[in-house]
Amino acid sequence: MSTSLHHRAIENLGTRIINGELPAGHVMLAEQLEGELQVSRSVIREAVRVLQSLGLVETIKRVGIRVLPVNRWNPFDQQVIRWRLSSExxxxxxxxxxxxxxxxxxxxxxxxxxxxxxxxxxxxxxxxxxxxxxxxxxxxxxxxxxxxxxxxxxxxxxxxxxxxxxxxxxxxxxxxxxxxxxxxxxxxxxxxxxxxxxxxxxxxxxxxxxxxxxxxxxxxxxxxxxxxxxxxxxxxxxxxxxx
Amino acid sequence: MSTSLHHRAIENLGTRIINGELPAGHVMLAEQLEGELQVSRSVIREAVRVLQSLGLVETIKRVGIRVLPVNRWNPFDQQVIRWRLSSExxxxxxxxxxxxxxxxxxxxxxxxxxxxxxxxxxxxxxxxxxxxxxxxxxxxxxxxxxxxxxxxxxxxxxxxxxxxxxxxxxxxxxxxxxxxxxxxxxxxxxxxxxxxxxxxxxxxxxxxxxxxxxxxxxxxxxxxxxxxxxxxxxxxxxxxxxx
DNA sequence: GAGTTTTGATGTCTGCACACATCGGTGTCA
DNA sequence: TGACACCGATGTGTGCAGACATCAAAACTC
CATH class of the missing domain: 1.20.120.530 (GntR ligand-binding domain-like)
Known part of the structure; x- marks a missing residue:
C-alpha cells in the first residue's frame, strides 16, 4: 500500500460524492464511516475536514456529516476536477x-x-x-x-x-x-x-x-x-x- | 468564542504562511505547534491536513511540517485569496x-x-x-x-x-x-x-x-x-x- | 563507501470528557 | 381541551491525552 489511509479515505468519499452515489443532503455518521472504510476515527475526521474545505460536505452537531450540493463544490480544485472528469x-x-x-x-x-x-x-x-x-x-x-x-x-x-x-x-x-x-x-x-x-x-x-x-x-x-x-x-x- | 479551534488553527497558520512570517522551506513540528497554539494534537493535525490540501505545507516523516513556496499554493482557493489580499x-x-x-x-x-x-x-x-x-x-x-x-x-x-x-x-x-x-x-x-x-x-x-x-x-x-x-x-x- | 542499526518524526488507533442542537415530554395559560 | 412555551434527555461532533506502528533520515559499523 503506497497511499496513506488518509489519502484513501478522501479518495473513497470524494469519488462517491461526486459520482452521485452519495447524493446532496445525504447524511453520514463518523462512526458509521469508521466501520465502512475500516479505519479509525482520526483518519475519518481528518478526511472529513479536507472534504469540508473542498465544499463537498458540512458537519453539523447532533446531525452528522451532510453531503453538499454541486454548487457548493470548489470547481477550481484539482482533485474535484479530476473526480468529476471520471464521473457522469x-x-x-x-x-x-x-x-x-x-x-x-x-x-x-x-x-x-x-x-x-x-x-x-x-x-x-x-x-x-x-x-x-x-x-x-x-x-x-x-x-x-x-x-x-x-x-x-x-x-x-x-x-x-x-x-x-x-x-x-x-x-x-x-x-x-x-x-x-x-x-x-x-x-x-x-x-x-x-x-x-x-x-x-x-x-x-x-x-x-x-x-x-x-x-x-x-x-x-x-x-x-x-x-x-x-x-x-x-x-x-x-x-x-x-x- | 464562535469559531472552532480547528478554524482558528487554520487561520493562524494560513495567514502566517502567506504573509511570509513562516517562509517557504520553514519546518515546524506538530508537537511544537501544539504548545504554540495551545491546542491538542488532533486540532493541529486536522488543520495541517487542510493546509496540505491547499498546497501551503507538506508533511515529511522524520522531518516535520514544511512550508511550501508560493507556486505550490492553490491560487483559486477562496481562503488563500483572502489571506493574500490582506498581506504584502x-x-x-x-x-x-x-x-x-x-x-x-x-x-x-x-x-x-x-x-x-x-x-x-x-x-x-x-x-x-x-x-x-x-x-x-x-x-x-x-x-x-x-x-x-x-x-x-x-x-x-x-x-x-x-x-x-x-x-x-x-x-x-x-x-x-x-x-x-x-x-x-x-x-x-x-x-x-x-x-x-x-x-x-x-x-x-x-x-x-x-x-x-x-x-x-x-x-x-x-x-x-x-x-x-x-x-x-x-x-x-x-x-x-x-x- | 556500502550495508546495518538507531532514532525521531508523522501516521494510526483508542478511550474519554465536553458542547450543544434536536426532540420529546411536561407544565402553563387561554 | 387545545396551543404554546419551557426544559431536560439524548446523541453526535469537537477536543483532549496517551499509546503503538511505521518509515525514512541519520548515525554507526565493518
Missing amino acids: GRGTQLRSLAELRSAVEPAAAELAALNAPESLRRELVDAAHAMRDAGHAGDVPRFLELDITFHSLLLSGSGNEMFANLMGQVAETLTGRTMHGLMPDHPHEAALQWHVDLAEAVSAGDAQAAREASARIMGRTMSRMSETWVDQPRVFIPVRRNS | GRGTQLRSLAELRSAVEPAAAELAALNAPESLRRELVDAAHAMRDAGHAGDVPRFLELDITFHSLLLSGSGNEMFANLMGQVAETLTGRTMHGLMPDHPHEAALQWHVDLAEAVSAGDAQAAREASARIMGRTMSRMSETWVDQPRVFIPVRRNS
Whole structure:
C-alpha cells in the first residue's frame, strides 16, 4: 500500500460524492464511516475536514456529516476536477474547462507577449515548430505531448499565477480530447500554422497578434469540442446576496 | 468564542504562511505547534491536513511540517485569496484577479446572452438601470453593491460553474478597489451606459454585442486599476514537465 | 563507501470528557 | 381541551491525552 489511509479515505468519499452515489443532503455518521472504510476515527475526521474545505460536505452537531450540493463544490480544485472528469459529470466539466481556457488563453497570450522572459519565448517557438513537424509526421502521441507543453508555456509565460495554475487542467482537457477520439491523425494544417504564428508573435512582443492567433486556435478548438456536449444541461448557480 | 479551534488553527497558520512570517522551506513540528497554539494534537493535525490540501505545507516523516513556496499554493482557493489580499502579496493578487476577470467576463457575457434564463436577464437589466441611477445620484455605497450584484448575475448567467464561482473573488476586487480610493464619487458616465448596453444585449440574446460591451467595461477597469500595480513584479511559474 | 542499526518524526488507533442542537415530554395559560 | 412555551434527555461532533506502528533520515559499523 503506497497511499496513506488518509489519502484513501478522501479518495473513497470524494469519488462517491461526486459520482452521485452519495447524493446532496445525504447524511453520514463518523462512526458509521469508521466501520465502512475500516479505519479509525482520526483518519475519518481528518478526511472529513479536507472534504469540508473542498465544499463537498458540512458537519453539523447532533446531525452528522451532510453531503453538499454541486454548487457548493470548489470547481477550481484539482482533485474535484479530476473526480468529476471520471464521473457522469465529465461532459459538463470538460465544457467548463474548455470555456475557461478559451477565455483565458488569448489574455495569457497577450500578457506573455508583453512580459514573458526571453528563454520562455524561445522555448515556445521551438515547441510550435516541433508541433508542426510532429503533426506533419502524424506522430499523434508526440503531438499531444508538445501541445500540452506549448499551452503550458503560454500560460506560464503570462506571469499570472492563476493563469499558470490552469496548466494542469489544460493537460486534462487535451488528453481527454484524444481519449474521446476527437483528434484526427493529422492535425489541421491551419491550426499548426496558428501555433507558429502565436509563438512568433509572443517572441516578437506583438501582444495584439498573439491574442488574435490564440483566439483563432481556441475558436477552432471550441467548435470542434462543442459537438460533444450539445446535450449537456447548463446549471445556473444562484447569486448569493447579502453576505 | 464562535469559531472552532480547528478554524482558528487554520487561520493562524494560513495567514502566517502567506504573509511570509513562516517562509517557504520553514519546518515546524506538530508537537511544537501544539504548545504554540495551545491546542491538542488532533486540532493541529486536522488543520495541517487542510493546509496540505491547499498546497501551503507538506508533511515529511522524520522531518516535520514544511512550508511550501508560493507556486505550490492553490491560487483559486477562496481562503488563500483572502489571506493574500490582506498581506504584502495584495497587489499581485489584485492584479491576478483583475486579469482573470477581464479575460472571463466577456466570455461570460457571450454565454449569458445565449443561455441565461429569462428571469436572470430581467434582473440584469434592472441592476444596470439601478446602477445608472445610483451613479447619477452619487450614492457610492449603493453603486458598489449594485456593481457587485450586476457582475455576479452576469457570471452566474453564463451557466458555467467555474465562471459563477468567481463571483466571490469579483466582490473582493470591487470592494478592494473602493478601499484603495480608486472609485470617483460619480462613476464614469460612459461606463454606466456600457453596463446598460451589456444588460440589454444579454437580454436580447445578442452574444456579439454583449461580449463587446463587457470588453469595453473591462478595458476601462483594467486601465484604471493598472496604475496601482505598475511596480508589482511578475512571477513566472515553471512548467512542470513529465508527470 | 556500502550495508546495518538507531532514532525521531508523522501516521494510526483508542478511550474519554465536553458542547450543544434536536426532540420529546411536561407544565402553563387561554 | 387545545396551543404554546419551557426544559431536560439524548446523541453526535469537537477536543483532549496517551499509546503503538511505521518509515525514512541519520548515525554507526565493518
